[in-house]
Amino acid sequence: MTIVTSTGTAAGTAAGTVVAAPPTLEEVAEGVYAWVQPPGGWCLNNAGLVVGDGGAVLVDTAATEGRTRRLREAVREVAPDGPDTVVNTHFHGDHVFGNGQFAPRATIVAHEGTRADIAEAGLGLRQLWPEVEWGETPLTLPTLTFRDGLTLHTGGRTAPRVELLHLGPAHTATDVVAWVPDRGVLFTGDVAWSGVTPYVLMGSVSGSLRALERMRSLRPRTVVAGHGPVGGPEVLDLTESYLRRVRQLAEEGLRDGRSALETARRADLGAYGRLLDSERLVGNLHRAYAELQGLPPGERIDVAESFKEMCVFHGGLPTCHA
Numbered sequence: 001m002t003i004v005t006s007t008g009t010a011a012g013t014a015a016g017t018v019v020a021a022p023p024t025l026e027e028v029a030e031g032v033y034a035w036v037q038p039p040g041g042w043c044l045n046n047a048g049l050v051v052g053d054g055g056a057v058l059v060d061t062a063a064t065e066g067r068t069r070r071l072r073e074a075v076r077e078v079a080p081d082g083p084d085t086v087v088n089t090h091f092h093g094d095h096v097f098g099n100g101q102f103a104p105r106a107t108i109v110a111h112e113g114t115r116a117d118i119a120e121a122g123l124g125l126r127q128l129w130p131e132v133e134w135g136e137t138p139l140t141l142p143t144l145t146f147r148d149g150l151t152l153h154t155g156g157r158t159a160p161r162v163e164l165l166h167l168g169p170a171h172t173a174t175d176v177v178a179w180v181p182d183r184g185v186l187f188t189g190d191v192a193w194s195g196v197t198p199y200v201l202m203g204s205v206s207g208s209l210r211a212l213e214r215m216r217s218l219r220p221r222t223v224v225a226g227h228g229p230v231g232g233p234e235v236l237d238l239t240e241s242y243l244r245r246v247r248q249l250a251e252e253g254l255r256d257g258r259s260a261l262e263t264a265r266r267a268d269l270g271a272y273g274r275l276l277d278s279e280r281l282v283g284n285l286h287r288a289y290a291e292l293q294g295l296p297p298g299e300r301i302d303v304a305e306s307f308k309e310m311c312v313f314h315g316g317l318p319t320c321h322a
Contacts, residue, residue, distance in 0.1 A: 023074075026230065034048055034049075041276045043125070048185075048224055049078065054154055054155030057084070061102065082102060085109055087110070090175050090176070093124075097137040099140035107144050115145050163178070171199065171203045184219075186215060186223050187224045188215065191239075192226070194228030198284070200287050201280075202303060243284075245269070249285060251292065
């Protein structure tokens, strides 16, 4: 059910002005909530909240000061003291820029590689869309890190626990998902996407496929992707089938001597072309090409050049919904 509805605002960007639909906090299982920001896409991410009788865990934050404030207000409707722990599933700004609004009361948790990447990336994402009203988003690093996994408890025997599983490289080099086994709810971060084009430029095609298989083995009933509507296991299936198509296109492009941009322009995406932000195909092909040519999953790639080609494919800077 919908618990809280917050008012959306118009966000000006270099590519135009978009009025985003209001975000909502939806209870998807007992004590488990999804913060959904339609329509998804660039810098408009989802978050999760798990509440027990002894504490609350927030999975990811938001890109701007204003959006994070609305998230914080919604969380307090369910957990009046706010979250005790904030999990960053990966380092991208739309998932971590809001950390400062929950610290120092909340402990910020992430994979050790994610902490290093947050520190290195800083607030650089803001420079891509300088006209967005980012507000005050001080860089706030995680204070607790782990390598393989970590279990967070929200109370006694009947309170839901949150298992943090390191599944990267996938969307980035060090992705983490948050699994709530007592409720069958999986928060995937950006390892899976719902109605939105996946993006693996900074991670791995092959790694993503392995991560999706592992997530499927958990047998989740509810899947909350990093972007797009809440769904079920079909969210994992769609992400997987899209990435297999990307790998097929990359194999054909390399065989025929075409660049990633040329392959993207010639590609017939079929139903995948209706996914939001289809221009991400260019970046995904750059990663797929590199892997087919021997680059290990998660290794560094020329992100700036790929983004420039994505803008050429799109016909301009993609719209940021933050």
